[in-house]
Amino acid sequence: MIELSNISLNYHTIKGETEAIKDVSFDVYEGEFVGVIGPSGCGKSTLLSIIAGLLKPSNGSVIVNGKVGYMLQKDHLFEWRNIMQNVLLGLEIQNAVNENSIKNVEDLLERYGLSEFKYHYPNQISGGMRQRAALIRTLALKPDIMLLDEAFSALDYQTRLAISDEVWTILKNVKKTAVIVTHDISEAIAMCDRIVVLSKRPAVVKNIYEIHLTCDDRSPIGCRKAPEFKEYFNEIWKELDVHV
Amino acid sequence: MYEATQNISKEHVEFLKKVKRKEVAIKITQISILITFFALWEIAGRLKLIDPFLFSEPSRMIKTIINLSEDGSLFTHIWVTLSETLIGFALGTFSGIVIAILLWWSDFASKVAEPYLIVLNSLPKIALGPIFIVWMGNGEAPIITMGLAISLIVTIISLETGFKQVDEDKIKLLKTFGATKFQILTKCILPASIPTIMSAIKINMGLSWVGVITGEFLVSKAGLGYLIVYGGQVFKLDIVMTSVLILSILAALMYVLLVYIEKKIIKWQ
Numbered sequence: 022m023i024e025l026s027n028i029s030l031n032y033h034t035i036k037g038e039t040e041a042i043k044d045v046s047f048d049v050y051e052g053e054f055v056g057v058i059g060p061s062g063c064g065k066s067t068l069l070s071i072i073a074g075l076l077k078p079s080n081g082s083v084i085v086n087g088k089v090g091y092m093l094q095k096d097h098l099f100e101w102r103n104i105m106q107n108v109l110l111g112l113e114i115q116n117a118v119n120e121n122s123i124k125n126v127e128d129l130l131e132r133y134g135l136s137e138f139k140y141h142y143p144n145q146i147s148g149g150m151r152q153r154a155a156l157i158r159t160l161a162l163k164p165d166i167m168l169l170d171e172a173f174s175a176l177d178y179q180t181r182l183a184i185s186d187e188v189w190t191i192l193k194n195v196k197k198t199a200v201i202v203t204h205d206i207s208e209a210i211a212m213c214d215r216i217v218v219l220s221k222r223p224a225v226v227k228n229i230y231e232i233h234l235t236c237d238d239r240s241p242i243g244c245r246k247a248p249e250f251k252e253y254f255n256e257i258w259k260e261l262d263v264h265v
Numbered sequence: 266m267y268e269a270t271q272n273i274s275k276e277h278v279e280f281l282k283k284v285k286r287k288e289v290a291i292k293i294t295q296i297s298i299l300i301t302f303f304a305l306w307e308i309a310g311r312l313k314l315i316d317p318f319l320f321s322e323p324s325r326m327i328k329t330i331i332n333l334s335e336d337g338s339l340f341t342h343i344w345v346t347l348s349e350t351l352i353g354f355a356l357g358t359f360s361g362i363v364i365a366i367l368l369w370w371s372d373f374a375s376k377v378a379e380p381y382l383i384v385l386n387s388l389p390k391i392a393l394g395p396i397f398i399v400w401m402g403n404g405e406a407p408i409i410t411m412g413l414a415i416s417l418i419v420t421i422i423s424l425e426t427g428f429k430q431v432d433e434d435k436i437k438l439l440k441t442f443g444a445t446k447f448q449i450l451t452k453c454i455l456p457a458s459i460p461t462i463m464s465a466i467k468i469n470m471g472l473s474w475v476g477v478i479t480g481e482f483l484v485s486k487a488g489l490g491y492l493i494v495y496g497g498q499v500f501k502l503d504i505v506m507t508s509v510l511i512l513s514i515l516a517a518l519m520y521v522l523l524v525y526i527e528k529k530i531i532k533w534q
């Protein structure tokens with residue numbers, strides 16, 4: 022669904038040129054969850070912006086087959102809009118608010134336990150609910166590919182485990198393809214079928230891991246018990262080569 | 266909003282009562298200070314501790330109000346000042362918002378305008394008064410222009426800063442939906458800046474009173490500023506004090522009204 026071939030990107034500012042990404046290539050297949058992991062500032066967000074079409078790469082080619090939905094680090098619900106108005110935001114921008122799309126959004130709110138809070142303002146609901154609202158805002162546009170940019174990192178640890186599990190289940194159920202950027206190794210192993218490890222800036226692909234976990238319950242929380250989990254963790258940890 | 270539906274514990278009732286009592290005590294003290302102030306003023310005048318000719322006194326001010334309202338001139342003066350202030354305020358605020366939007370829209374224009382805004386901002390706008398009078402004659406126009414000029418530049422500067430402080434990621438989010446620049450403005454920049462706009466409005470209201478009264482000092486045939494200058498020239502301090510009192514009441518009422526409107530608009534807080 023996504024083909025990245027030899028892409029690179031340089032940022033130009035008055036202070037100079039920043040080589041953010043250098044010669045990155047990998048593919049993402051339909052229904053697959055691909056994790057992207059790398060040291061902070063290495064160009065992960067830049068990579069997602071390229072996939073989403075917000076940035077043009079300086080070099081290389083990007084092929085994306087399907088509609089892209091983006092989830093950012095924070096939920097970025099607009100505090101002056103209630104939940105309903107927030108989840109309709111994307112549709113509103115695309116002039117696609119109509120009976121059908123509203124019905125669809127109402128269904129999503131109902132399914133994910135937010136319909137009671139439709140007319141609440143974002144600061145009246147919990148962090149987990151806010152994240153779910155942000156997910157619905159993205160799903161409302163019926164994307165084929167979800168891009169998650171450290172989407173859970175603003176949440177506290179427990180909420181984060183629960184929400185990443187929930188989002189994973191939702192996205193798998195509706196058979197979306199996903200690219201998940203995170204700096205949390207466990208989260209990447211738990212959620213992804215494949216993990217692309219990037220080097221520090223300029224980002225190049227250091228290695229790609231296929232994740233095969235033997236467990237009955239292939240949900241992010243369930244599969245953490247799998248015997249291979251620790252091995253992957255150690256390997257990726259070494260690969261990232263963290264020095265403090 | 267959830268607390269209200271729950272059973273309130275005795276301790277909480279006590280707490281609420283305490284808060285309430287304190288509020289009442291504050292209100293009572295505030296009102297007492299006001300009454301005491303006017304009472305002492307009146308007594309000091311009657312006992313000739315202060316010269317009522319120079320300091321006036323509350324009873325004489327009331328008489329002045331009655332005298333001036335009998336021929337309706339008081340209301341004319343109030344209306345003239347109030348309307349000039351509101352028009353100057355509205356024009357200053359509105360054009361300030363429009364210019365700030367244009368500067369947000371065009372980074373080039375914003376950079377070009379920067380030094381001019383800094384200079385104009387530091388210039389005491391009152392110094393422009395005589396120029397406005399020469400240009401526009403001695404009617405209401407130069408006075409309204411003073412009310413406008415005094416708030417225009419601060420509005421532009423504070424709103425432009427406010428617009429730029431809107432979270433970049435909120436804008437990125439809209440871009441992922443494919444938003445146009447105009448949509449980014451209307452869906453995000455403007456609503457996110459409502460608190461900034463409201464505080465600019467409150468400041469502008471105060472500034473416009475200053476601009477208009479100063480304008481009326483320089484040139485006018487009516488208005489509270491005119492009354493103050495006139496009262497000073499003919500040594501009728503009753504008129505001066507009364508006008509100042511009315512002015513402060515008007516300004517306070519306007520402020521309360523704005524705070525009320527702000528509460529209505531910003532309902533998400």
Ligand SMILES: Nc1ncnc2c1ncn2[C@@H]1O[C@H](COP(=O)(O)OP(=O)(O)O)[C@@H](O)[C@H]1O
Pocket residue numbers: 032033034039041060061062063064065066067068222
């Ligand atoms: N708009 C920009 N202009 C200039 N440099 C940028 C810009 N955005 C990001 N960078 C730089 O590019 C590098 C990669 O950034 P980013 O993709 O946000 O990293 P990550 O998401 O992996 O933390 C960083 O060094 C950052 O400073």
Ligand SMILES: [Mg+2]
Pocket residue numbers: 065066067170
């Ligand atoms: Mg990032």
